[in-house]
Amino acid sequence: TQLKYKAIARSGVFEEVNEAYSTQVCSCCGAKPDSSPKGRTDLGIRHWICSECGAEHDRDINAAKNILAAGGHPRLDGGILVLQGE
Ligand SMILES: [Zn+2]
Incomplete structure (x- = not known):
């Protein structure tokens, strides 16, 4: 609720998304x-390579990109935008 309030107050975007997978x-x-980390048993895997396309991933950054895409944002090649006035 606080994050939504802050985002709207700064003309930002707030979107709740399903973070599953x-x-x-x-x-x-x-x-x-098959090469991606699965469940609690693979929590220690921080880096992995996609067996489909060969991309190398940091676990958290990959998840963040998927969450942004689930919220309707384009894939970010240049990083995350900075809010104006911060
Ligand atoms: Zn891939």
């Missing part, structure tokens, strides 16, 4: 390959 899906090709 955001760690397992490749943010480059959209596949859920």
